[in-house]
Amino acid sequence: MFNRLTPFESSLFDEFKRLEQEIDDLFARWPWPIGIRSAARGAFPPVNIGATSDEVDAYLFVPGIDPKTLDISLQQNVLSVSGERKLPRDEKANYYRQERFSGTFRRAVTLPEDVDPDRVEARCENGILHIKVKRREATKPRQIEVK
The missing domain is CATH 2.60.40.790 (Immunoglobulin-like)
Structure with missing residues (x-):
């Protein structure tokens, strides 16, 4: 079924993948918990x-x-x-991401x-x-x- 994708089908799947990434990015910035086992961002200590x-x-x-x-x-x-x-914290370092509170x-x-x-x-x-x-x-x- 998916062995031979037409260019149209391939671009359609690429669009779904892009949409999925945008939704993931949106929820990553969401300030409230999104699941029953989730804690709000910055909630420390667990x-x-x-x-x-x-x-x-x-x-x-x-x-x-x-x-x-x-x-x-x-x-x-x-x-x-x-x-x-x-x-x-190393003041000389450039931090690209810091997840520890x-x-x-x-x-x-x-x-x-x-x-x-x-x-x-x-x-x-x-x-x-x-x-x-x-x-x-x-x-x-x-x-x-x-x-």
Whole structure:
């Protein structure tokens, strides 16, 4: 079927390829996420959040950042992490593309209403910041035994 393309068919496919490239370029400049697993451009650090009936776990990927310089707070169920990422830069070099984020950052994530702000733990290991927030005991379902 495609073994012998006429010049018209060949130019038609070239036009589709050009159109596809233009659409890709358009979405590359799009400031908002375009997929369920996407983050907005400049969203740093990337975050994964999971929950169980006992706690909420937040994982932030912060390679190259000194954990002692991070500011972590939990206020009204909003977990906030801020800091600064400094990358070495050669002033003599001409950079054609820089995709690693450099500068100050702040990520804020709303957590479920039953988290306990007094029971928060944070650990950083191998560039992964793990914040564990326990849930309030009063909001956990109680198993009632029938006698």
